[in-house]
Amino acid sequence: MSPLDTTKQTKARASNGGATKLKIEGVYKSFGSNHVLNGVDLEIQQGKSLVIIGGSGTGKSVLLKCVLGILNPDKGSIEIDGQETVGLGSKDRDAVMRKFGMLFQGAALFDSLKVWENVAFGLIQGRGMDRRQAHEIAIEKIQAVGLEAGVGELYPAEISGGMQKRVGLARAVAANPEIIFFDEPTTGLDPIMSDVINDLIVKSVKELGATALSITHDMASARKIADHIAMIHEGKIVWHGPVSDLDSSGNEYVDQFIHGRADGPITRRVA
Amino acid sequence: MSAKTDKKAGAGKIPVISSVLDIFEHTGNAILTFFEKVGHLTAFTLRGVMHCFLPPTFFKQLMRQFIDIGYYSLPVVGMTALFTGMVLALQSYTGMTRFNAESAIAGVVVLSVTRELAPVLAGLMVAGRVGAAIAAEIGTMRVTEQIDALTTLSVNPFKYLVAPRIIAGTITLPILVLIGDVIGVFGGYAVAVYKLGFSPGSYMSQTWSILESVDVVSGLVKAAAFGFIVTILGCYHGYHSGRGAQGVGAATTNAVVSASIMILIFNYFITQIFFS
Ligand SMILES: Nc1ncnc2c1ncn2[C@@H]1O[C@H](COP(=O)(O)OP(=O)(O)OP(=O)(O)O)[C@@H](O)[C@H]1O
Ligand SMILES: [Mg+2]
Numbered sequence: 001m002s003p004l005d006t007t008k009q010t011k012a013r014a015s016n017g018g019a020t021k022l023k024i025e026g027v028y029k030s031f032g033s034n035h036v037l038n039g040v041d042l043e044i045q046q047g048k049s050l051v052i053i054g055g056s057g058t059g060k061s062v063l064l065k066c067v068l069g070i071l072n073p074d075k076g077s078i079e080i081d082g083q084e085t086v087g088l089g090s091k092d093r094d095a096v097m098r099k100f101g102m103l104f105q106g107a108a109l110f111d112s113l114k115v116w117e118n119v120a121f122g123l124i125q126g127r128g129m130d131r132r133q134a135h136e137i138a139i140e141k142i143q144a145v146g147l148e149a150g151v152g153e154l155y156p157a158e159i160s161g162g163m164q165k166r167v168g169l170a171r172a173v174a175a176n177p178e179i180i181f182f183d184e185p186t187t188g189l190d191p192i193m194s195d196v197i198n199d200l201i202v203k204s205v206k207e208l209g210a211t212a213l214s215i216t217h218d219m220a221s222a223r224k225i226a227d228h229i230a231m232i233h234e235g236k237i238v239w240h241g242p243v244s245d246l247d248s249s250g251n252e253y254v255d256q257f258i259h260g261r262a263d264g265p266i267t268r269r270v271a
Numbered sequence: 272m273s274a275k276t277d278k279k280a281g282a283g284k285i286p287v288i289s290s291v292l293d294i295f296e297h298t299g300n301a302i303l304t305f306f307e308k309v310g311h312l313t314a315f316t317l318r319g320v321m322h323c324f325l326p327p328t329f330f331k332q333l334m335r336q337f338i339d340i341g342y343y344s345l346p347v348v349g350m351t352a353l354f355t356g357m358v359l360a361l362q363s364y365t366g367m368t369r370f371n372a373e374s375a376i377a378g379v380v381v382l383s384v385t386r387e388l389a390p391v392l393a394g395l396m397v398a399g400r401v402g403a404a405i406a407a408e409i410g411t412m413r414v415t416e417q418i419d420a421l422t423t424l425s426v427n428p429f430k431y432l433v434a435p436r437i438i439a440g441t442i443t444l445p446i447l448v449l450i451g452d453v454i455g456v457f458g459g460y461a462v463a464v465y466k467l468g469f470s471p472g473s474y475m476s477q478t479w480s481i482l483e484s485v486d487v488v489s490g491l492v493k494a495a496a497f498g499f500i501v502t503i504l505g506c507y508h509g510y511h512s513g514r515g516a517q518g519v520g521a522a523t524t525n526a527v528v529s530a531s532i533m534i535l536i537f538n539y540f541i542t543q544i545f546f547s
Binding site: 065068069070090094097098100101102104105106108109110111121122125126127128171175 | 327329412415416417419420422423424425426427431
């Protein structure tokens, strides 16, 4: 399939389920002698939601940052809509970035800006939207993540960590991206709020026809938002399958992880 | 091939040679990392300058930086200039009376202030105040992934964070120094007239007769260079800040120290260009 065909198909979004939206092949990344990713292969179909699970420090966030182009993989290929993005020039990279929305693990809100300005940031600064219109959209998105409109006038330092996470989510979806990355969307939220966020993620994917790539440790959340699940261990995908196969995967890494057992193939060096 | 193995075997047998080789290796590595850093900084600077001239410009950010860097530095620079001018008058008086050359005091004050002390001291003060603040702010943004977030929102961090600071620093420091010149000369005048008993009219006419425009202009050129140095090094160290609070702390220290040293070095060379 030529890249031209795929760009046309992205316009059709959800109506066109089969196309490969994101394809990761043989991605390696090391920091000095710390080999974090050792040949990751993954593929996500248009309009689907993939959840990556795996222990702390196994390189989940690093993988997302490689896809986003924030980190450069040492080796490997990352294709979006059939277009290779590793080693892309800054102009083309900008165009690819516009397809993305990202919720950072630590929310990463701009602390010099008000909450609503954070949510509207990509619209105003990135896309040159008029401030008044962007304000309206921002307030709408703030309410959609279960916050009051008044929160928009506060600064990030004045709201709780869980609220910051929700604002980060509102910011990630504000520009209706084609691919949304969620790095631990429910960490630090109470169970009820977690469920609200899960619903919101499901809704974003369904309504926007967006493709979602999420990271989580929260198995309840994973089961709710995922179409597919991939498990990463020691920088490689050790299991990949539909969420319905999770309990019968027959994979000992997956079994140990979903049941949270201390003994099994995944060993932790406790210093 | 054989030469290589020979050398290795020789180094193993004769400890003096091996330690000499060690020294070469260490200095070699140090020189390499030094040039690597210089290259890195040069690339960063070129990229920063390029984004100063390419659209779009973030005017709100630029205004904020003008106020932060320029306006809020006024008290510090003003106080420094005032007391520098005052102490210059006092010191040169005690010196000049030994040669009966009191009339030279006005000249000493105005030339020292405009050519050297106002730009250098303002540069150092701003390095401490602004350079540190820039490195800490951008470093914190790096550590908390705010810089990564900028790129995911299709905003270039160089354009949004670096360019406005460079522009504001390079433009406001000369303005600050010009104000500092006036305050410094006034400080010398005040001490000369009210404490040392000079006549106001003759002090001022001595000042004007010795001052040439190149004295002021060279000082302003220095100021622009120092403003550029402080902001670029603040941005550079913040942008490449290590992880955690410790990383930001180190970035801040490095920004201030490197900017201060660069100011003193560049001060010498700019002086040489103007006055020799
Ligand atoms: N910028 C960086 N520089 C150096 N090392 C890094 C960098 N980013 C991540 N690492 C290292 O990569 C490894 C994986 O980190 P990563 O943040 O991807 O973990 P994670 O799987 O997201 O864990 P968690 O679930 O705790 O968020 C860690 O050992 C970390 O120290
Ligand atoms: Mg992580």
